[in-house]
Amino acid sequence: MVLFLYTLMLINLNKESEPRKSNLVKFAGVIGGGCFLVTIVAALKAFGVSHPVILQNPDLGLVKNLGKILFNEYLLPFEVSSVLLLSAMVGAVLLATKDPKTA
Amino acid sequence: METLTNNIQTIPLNHYILLCAIVFSIGVIGVLIRRNAIVIFMSVELMLNSVNLLLTAFSVYRGDATGQVFVFFIMALAAAEVAVGRALAARGVGGAGVVARGLVAQRPQPAHVEREQRQEHDDRGATHKPRIAGNRLKFNPAASRLRRPPDNT
Numbered sequence: 001m002v003l004f005l006y007t008l009m010l011i012n013l014n015k016e017s018e019p020r021k022s023n024l025v026k027f028a029g030v031i032g033g034g035c036f037l038v039t040i041v042a043a044l045k046a047f048g049v050s051h052p053v054i055l056q057n058p059d060l061g062l063v064k065n066l067g068k069i070l071f072n073e074y075l076l077p078f079e080v081s082s083v084l085l086l087s088a089m090v091g092a093v094l095l096a097t098k099d100p101k102t103a
Numbered sequence: 104m105e106t107l108t109n110n111i112q113t114i115p116l117n118h119y120i121l122l123c124a125i126v127f128s129i130g131v132i133g134v135l136i137r138r139n140a141i142v143i144f145m146s147v148e149l150m151l152n153s154v155n156l157l158l159t160a161f162s163v164y165r166g167d168a169t170g171q172v173f174v175f176f177i178m179a180l181a182a183a184e185v186a187v188g189r190a191l192a193a194r195g196v197g198g199a200g201v202v203a204r205g206l207v208a209q210r211p212q213p214a215h216v217e218r219e220q221r222q223e224h225d226d227r228g229a230t231h232k233p234r235i236a237g238n239r240l241k242f243n244p245a246a247s248r249l250r251r252p253p254d255n256t
Contacts, residue, residue: 029132040128044120053163060171088183091190092186095190
């Protein structure tokens with residue numbers, strides 16, 4: 001999120017750089033999002049009563065507990081996500097460097 | 104502090120789901136109505152964060168730490184996305200909404216329709232904007248409306 005704000009500062013979003021979108025598309029987007037929200041809220045209302053969220057086990061969110069789960073059951077997804085981050089880094093560097101033809 | 108914790112423990116699960124639904128809908132609306140690629144990325148991150156909140160709420164509700172582990176993975180995904188978005192912005196692509204026009208806002212049109220449209224534009228003497236044909240992404244900072252920020256070096 002901070003990186004995005006930094007980017008916004010960098011590229012200086014103002015009125016004229018914002019591409020125009022027709023009002024019809026905006027209206028349709030708002031209507032669609034509103035329908036989505038109404039559907040979810042109605043489903044939630046139909047679902048009935050809800051119990052309060054009570055933390056039964058105070059050790060649940062501790063780093064020790066989470067680390068045990070992360071490195072035992074979810075070791076493979078952890079490694080795969082490291083590959084994802086590496087590929088994102090390589091892609092970002094490739095995109096951010098100048099083209100050798102144009103530079 | 105103790106009363107705050109006690110108050111938090113009385114919040115029912117439906118309120119969490121309601122909040123997450125609202126934040127998620129804001130993200131969906133943002134993706135639908137904005138054309139700027141960077142702002143679309145921000146909206147997607149809003150959706151990811153609402154799902155994060157929901158995962159943690161259910162994790163506490165069920166007393167199962169798996170949800171919080173999934174939150175880690177979603178955060179890693181968001182970080183990767185931010186890195187790519189930042190690189191796109193550094194090339195001056197995101198600000199001009201070229202990516203948004205090619206990927207989200209406009210369905211890829213057949214080549215002949217696009218050619219006709221371009222000729223129409225030329226006939227009227229208007230300078231047509233750089234267009235991305237189909238789904239192929241071509242990052243051309245010179246053609247985008249927003250230039251790279253000038254280097255000081």
